[in-house]
Amino acid sequence: MASTETYSEQELINALKDRDDQAFSYLYDHYSGSLYSIILQIVKSPEMAADILQEVFINIWRKIESYDPLKGRLFTWMLNISRNASIDMLRSKGYMNSLKNQEITDNVYGIDLVTQTNIDGIGLTKFLGKLKPEHRILIELAYLMGYTHEEIAQIEDIPLGTVKTRIRNALLQLKVYLK
Amino acid sequence: MNLQEYILSGIIESYVLGLASAEDSVEFERMCDAHQEVRAARNAFELQLEQSLLQQKLEPPRALKSRIFSEIGMEKDEQPPRIISGKPVLIPRKGFARYVAAASLVLLFGSVLLNLYLLNQYKKSIAQYKELVATQTQIAGANQMLQTKLEDYENALRLMKNPLMEIVKMPGAPASPAPSSMATVYWNTESKEVYLLVNRLPMPVPDKQYQLWAIVDGHPVDAGIFDMNKDLSFVKLKTIPKAEAFAITLEKKGGSTTPTMEAMYVIGKVTG
Secondary structure, three states: OOOOOOOOHHHHHHHHHHOOOHHHHHHHHHHHHHHHHHHHHHHHOOHHHHHHHHHHHHHHHHHHOOHHHHHHHHHHHHHHHHHHHHHHHHHHHHHHHHHHHHHHHHHHHHHOOOOOOOOOOHHHHHHHHHOOOOHHHHHEEEHHHHOOOOHHHHEEEEEEEHHHHHHHHEEEEHHOOOO | OOHHHOOOOOOHHHHHHHOOOHHHHOOOOHHHOOOHHHHHHHHHHHHHHHHHHHHOOOOOOHHHHHHHHHHHHHHHHHHHHHHOOOOOOOOOOHHHHHHHHHHHHHHHHHHHHHHHHHHHHHHHHHHHHHHHHHHHHHHHHHHHHHHHHHHHHHHHHHHOOOOOOEEEEEEOOOOOOOOEEEEEEEEEEOOOOOOEEEEEEOOOOOEEEEEEEEEEEEEEEEEEEEEEOOOOOOOEOOOOOOOOOHHHEEEOOOOOOOHHHHHHHEEEEEEO
């Protein structure tokens, strides 16, 4: 099912709205790796990330009609679907339970719990690592953990206005590293 | 804040990554609609992000793609009936079935007409049958009457033919109210039974009856009363053992013990 064709953004969108299998295959081949990477950086578990990626692509297939090119690129739309699905998973009961179990298991074997999958050098984390610590923590809380500005203001005990400004500055800094 | 400052404020990056507040997002979309520069800057960051992240791939499990495709494949299979189920579906009839349906309608219509016709015929036949039964009953009644009359005539004729019968003709009496009157007595000489045949007598008034008398040794003896019969005035009266003559008088209803001599219509002697 590997796709050989290449599409322009508009061709791809049109073909997807026409329920074209080949276009969807191309979409998966082209974008699944990047999206999986982002998902994995949020939920940390490869199994969960795979489940979420499946859900994300099925939602893309089902909801392609609701995608509006005027509001942004297709990748941006898919990236936000992936991040929202991942954060929904973080907030779910199942995720909390799996974390508890993991802690118990880890404690039993006396292993320090950090990450099973080493993602520090790849994906978004690679860029985040270059940020100043006070910027990095805000991006992690906001982008990877899904906290609102108000929640972050409480957690970090800083004024709401400062949260917004620091996040924007962090993102502008991140943009420099994205090149 | 001028447009350039707005573009460089970090709102573009916040919006694209989904970190802008709802309020800021609404404003940003308005700015995008209004300013081509903002749109261009947004698009530039989106492209940069996309290209950057496309270089940071992690390969998902190999089986995932076919899992996803089998799931949406099933959806695709389900879709056509889903679309159709939303609208009223008219299943086209096959040609033969349509002919059969049309033919059965024609047959039904024909059957209804035939039944109406037969019902009408049935009603007519019933009426005719009743008429025939009535006529037949009438004829049978008339026949019965004729039969009875014929029997009476035959009886009368048989009695008249009897060789033992003494026939006593009684013409109009000398002082008869109706001189042209006539009656005949048939008198069986063996059994002494008396039969009377009225040849011609005027019809009596309602409260009077004719009475036959036998004259025995010069005295009148009651021989019975009789009514005038339209058809055949041949009636059996009282048995008279012995008589020289017979006479008829008109008496009060029920008869008298002695005859009213002025009302003697006929009289005749036994010739013996």
